[in-house]
Amino acid sequence: MKHGSILVTGGAGYIGSHVALQLRARGERVLILDDLSRGFRQAALDTPLIVGAVADRERVRGVLHEHGVDTVMHFAAHTIVPESVREPLKYYRNNTCATGALLECCLEAQVRHFVFSSSAAVYGVPAEGFAAESTPTAPINPYGTSKLMSEWMLADVARAASLRYVALRYFNVAGSDTGGRIGQATPNATLLIKVACEAALGKRAHVAIFGTDYPTPDGTGVRDYIHVEDLAAAHVDALSYLRGGGACITLNVGYGHGYSVRQVLESVERVSGKRLAVREEPRRAGDPGALVARADRIRAELLWRPRLDDLDGIVRSALAWEERLLRDPW
Ligand code: UFG
Numbered sequence: 001m002k003h004g005s006i007l008v009t010g011g012a013g014y015i016g017s018h019v020a021l022q023l024r025a026r027g028e029r030v031l032i033l034d035d036l037s038r039g040f041r042q043a044a045l046d047t048p049l050i051v052g053a054v055a056d057r058e059r060v061r062g063v064l065h066e067h068g069v070d071t072v073m074h075f076a077a078h079t080i081v082p083e084s085v086r087e088p089l090k091y092y093r094n095n096t097c098a099t100g101a102l103l104e105c106c107l108e109a110q111v112r113h114f115v116f117s118s119s120a121a122v123y124g125v126p127a128e129g130f131a132a133e134s135t136p137t138a139p140i141n142p143y144g145t146s147k148l149m150s151e152w153m154l155a156d157v158a159r160a161a162s163l164r165y166v167a168l169r170y171f172n173v174a175g176s177d178t179g180g181r182i183g184q185a186t187p188n189a190t191l192l193i194k195v196a197c198e199a200a201l202g203k204r205a206h207v208a209i210f211g212t213d214y215p216t217p218d219g220t221g222v223r224d225y226i227h228v229e230d231l232a233a234a235h236v237d238a239l240s241y242l243r244g245g246g247a248c249i250t251l252n253v254g255y256g257h258g259y260s261v262r263q264v265l266e267s268v269e270r271v272s273g274k275r276l277a278v279r280e281e282p283r284r285a286g287d288p289g290a291l292v293a294r295a296d297r298i299r300a301e302l303l304w305r306p307r308l309d310d311l312d313g314i315v316r317s318a319l320a321w322e323e324r325l326l327r328d329p330w
Helices: 014-025 057-066 081-086 088-108 142-160 192-200 228-243 261-272 296-302 311-327
Strands: 005-009 030-034 049-051 069-074 113-119 164-170 172-174 207-210 225-227 249-253 278-281 290-293
Touching (some): 014 030, 069 228, 081 088, 088 113, 142 164, 172 192, 228 296, 261 311
Parallel strands (some): 030 049
């Protein structure tokens, strides 16, 4: 059966651009819709880029019809937790309401498959630090709530129409394309591995450890860090699953084990050969102590097999990307 095109919203952003690249490498017809508010034109590489907003119904309708889109992968979103706390309505408008508008257009255009970027932030602070898909959702910030509301809309829409979806709840994404073409280019980054790599290269004076009194083995926060290429591969697997007739499903994407902030900083020192200037600071508001995926279900359902589950390897690719950005800023 001949497949339609795939629309990747937010495909000029960090994760969407890696997914677009893998889809193209498989010979898929891909187009990117991105308003470039946070994305970068360069990240689209040679994938056709339409500059526009997901919430612009006229535009999206036109794109879906003109390009014969049968699958939408929806990445476009704001993703900064502290910003969501300061400006909640921006997150509900840009993440939740925009997803609603996109879904309306998808139904009109009879899009068959939808892959949604959700987040481990929907779990809030799970007991024992592990979250399975069955763990109760209890987001503790507007970012997490905006994603959970989108999941709910998607589930209701799928019950009422023929669209089928995979919602992927990402844990802590890091690293970059092993070909060195794309990576995370967000200015004023807050994510630990990027911050620490910037510090190793002298772009920052120091790295802060936010909290050393968590009930974790070394007192610092524990997360499930996953290489962006393994995460991207989960989307390709989700597409195969949906094309194979798979039922609507929500899945964690993580490796199932965690590292502490101190372990991450040690890895950055090991890989870079630099000593980091580290400052111990109080806990950051809204941070759970530990958040690690129970990640068996995605392996069983999508047959996803991670290839890059190695902290030093993740850090090496993140560092290589930061070095490239130093030479050639985006
Ligand atoms: N941390 C530091 N110093 C820093 C940055 C982070 O100690 O400079 C710590 C945090 O306190 C936390 C860990 O490193 O313990 C990871 O923090 P990140 O900011 O890298 O990532 P988060 O876990 O806060 O958040 C990420 C994404 C969110 C997503 C969430 C889901 O940014 O979009 O994972 O768990 F919702």
